[in-house]
Amino acid sequence: MQATGKKRKSVSYAKYGYIFIAPFFIVYAFFMVYPLINTFRLSFFGNGASADVFVGLQNYQYLLFGGSDRAANAIQSQFMNSMGNTLILWVGNFVVQIVLSLLLAVWFSDVRIKIKGTGFFKVIMYLPNIITASSVAGMFLLLFGNTKYGAINSLLINWEAIIEPIKFINNVWSSRVLVMLIQSWMWFGNTMLLLLSGIFGIDPSIYEAAEIDGSSGANTFFRITMPILKPIFIYVFITSMIGGLQMFDIPYLLHEGRTIRPSLQTGAVFIYQNFHQANPNYGYSAAASVILFIITGALGMIIYKFNTDSAAPVKKRKKK
Amino acid sequence: MADSYNHSDKTYRTKIAIHSVIRLIVCILLTIICLLPIYIILVNATRDSNDIIVNGVSLLPGGSLIKNIGSLNDPTIQNGAYTDTFNVWLGYRNSLFISLASAALSVFFSGLTAYGLTVYDFKLKKPATTFILAIMMIPTQVVSTGFLQFMAQIKWLDNYAPLILPAIAAPSVVFFMLQYMRSSFPLDIVEAARIDGCGEFRTFLQISLPIFKPAFAVQAIFAFVASWNNYYTPSMLLVSGKLEQRTMPMMVAAILSNDKITDYGVRNLAIVLSIIPVVVIYLCLSKFIVKGVALGAVKG
Known part of the structure; x- marks a missing residue:
């Protein structure tokens, strides 16, 4: 009797569940799902003035393999260049960032050698992440300006280390290194805090046991910290990779004058440039978006797979 | 026996002390790296444009903050470009x-x-x-x-x-x-x-x-x-x-x-x-x- 009463009650409340989650799904459908479908649709249509012409897979063909005319080959080399730039900028930024944040995370969580003022350091190291990326671009543009008016150049000239100003922004590799360093500067604090949360999840008695058994610092790090940290490490890796695919603000704004540096044109910048013009090239930017989407989807699958694996060691430890 | 024990304890302690000093120095360096670009921009905002061009980087604030605020809001400069x-x-x-x-x-x-x-x-x-x-x-x-x-x-x-x-x-x-x-x-x-x-x-x-x-x-x-x-x-x-x-x-x-x-x-x-x-x-x-x-x- 009671049981049936309860059942009827839960059925009558179910409608509130739908009402409560409805706004999310309606708005999501309008601002994300339809635009996604629309992006796929647009990737099969033409560019500029001929935006209404169905062209099939031509945009993909031009982007990936080029075509018979010069315009198609130009767009192909531009797209390939942008994908290459994305990869270069992301790898460089990730290596610097992960080494630094891993080191700091291990140091900050070390029970034997305590560093004073850890809280203060954490606050300062996360600060660059909170600052507007376009302002960061402006900041470093003023510091590393091409001319002798750039702060670093004027400093080097005053010290008589150089005679002619170095074109930090215009040279291919110095501009790339600069973007890598800016990105690392902005993100290492964030990554450090993520890794730190993973390390604090490790049972301190494991470290004590290792110390009693005579394990050295490096040994403890590679045999204990790293294996337990693996899931969050992979998580940081994949999210940073997806973030790297979207890298836009810094590469787009880090230039003097009106044109964007070709050495800094990332995939996201390529997409933006193609739709951000008087006669938008929706076809190319949509096709490039779909390609990025497929790459992101593949990466998402990988993180999902690792995530389901990653729960295993934690559960095992709890059972013990 | 007791002597050697004390000795190893001492070296262990100095080792830890050295490590913690090194770590502190690295952390302070990183703090400087995090803050310095922001600080330089902050200082430059208070300096005159000519001062920045001629003298480059300075760690001491200048006295042109009010003037800079004035130029930023001046519609007569460069036909109102600012x-x-x-x-x-x-x-x-x-x-x-x-x-x-x-x-x-x-x-x-x-x-x-x-x-x-x-x-x-x-x-x-x-x-x-x-x-x-x-x-x-x-x-x-x-x-x-x-x-x-x-x-x-x-x-x-x-x-x-x-x-x-x-x-x-x-x-x-x-x-x-x-x-x-x-x-x-x-x-x-x-x-x-x-x-x-x-x-x-x-x-x-x-x-x-x-x-x-x-x-x-x-x-x-x-x-x-x-x-x-x-x-x-x-x-x-x-x-x-x-x-x-x-x-x-x-x-x-x-x-x-x-x-x-x-x-x-x-x-x-x-x-x-x-x-x-x-x-x-x-x-x-x-x-x-x-x-x-x-x-x-x-x-x-």
Whole structure:
């Protein structure tokens, strides 16, 4: 009797569940799902003035393999260049960032050698992440300006280390290194805090046991910290990779004058440039978006797979 | 025996002391690296343009702050190039409006969604939860082409609505709220409220919301900062780039690409003005923010 009463009650409340989650799904459908479908649709249509012409897979063909005319080959080399730039900028930024944040995370969580003022350091190291990326671009543009008016150049000239100003922004590799360093500067604090949360999840008695058994610092790090940290490490890796695919603000704004540096044109910048013009090239930017989407989807699958694996060691430890 | 024991203890201690000094020095160096660029910009904002050009970097502030503020707001310089590019009050007003609105919408509706998925049992509960987790990683850039073309079609360009309304559907905020509610929301309260004759919406608004306050606050800060810092979406949708509509990052970008603005003091000042609000917010709330970073881990 009671049981049936309860059942009827839960059925009558179910409608509130739908009402409560409805706004999310309606708005999501309008601002994300339809635009996604629309992006796929647009990737099969033409560019500029001929935006209404169905062209099939031509945009993909031009982007990936080029075509018979010069315009198609130009767009192909531009797209390939942008994908290459994305990869270069992301790898460089990730290596610097992960080494630094891993080191700091291990140091900050070390029970034997305590560093004073850890809280203060954490606050300062996360600060660059909170600052507007376009302002960061402006900041470093003023510091590393091409001319002798750039702060670093004027400093080097005053010290008589150089005679002619170095074109930090215009040279291919110095501009790339600069973007890598800016990105690392902005993100290492964030990554450090993520890794730190993973390390604090490790049972301190494991470290004590290792110390009693005579394990050295490096040994403890590679045999204990790293294996337990693996899931969050992979998580940081994949999210940073997806973030790297979207890298836009810094590469787009880090230039003097009106044109964007070709050495800094990332995939996201390529997409933006193609739709951000008087006669938008929706076809190319949509096709490039779909390609990025497929790459992101593949990466998402990988993180999902690792995530389901990653729960295993934690559960095992709890059972013990 | 005792002697050798003492000896090893001593070397062990010196080893630890040396290590901790090295680590402290590295941390201090990194702190300097984090702060120095910001500090230099701050100092340059108070210096005269000629001083910056001739003397380069300085660590001591100059006395031209008032003059720089004056030139930034002077409509007679370069036929109004300065005032047509950058207006700090319009920038603050626009960015503040968009960021506050999207933070409020994002937190309220994410809370509502997470509450619905936690408290009620219904057929689509599981698929809906899985769906929200699955879409968390989709980057905005990927859908932006279709989004922009759609907004152009329904004439929503140069309009704040598509900048604010999408905040209602923020999967990562929902994910965070779900975790928070599952771990620390007593479902019995809902049951008790029902017995007392409280309606479902009132239960959410008056009984559950106060319990969620801490989680809401952290997420609201992150949503606000993310929206304030967003350059991509506003510059994509506000196509005409009218001064009255520009957000703060757009104003900064406009200053950067305008070569008529030759006064370096003014350039530095504009950047300083654009970062002041977020830096002040951060320094006041750093305790919550630093803690919240790892909590909202799945931010991308």
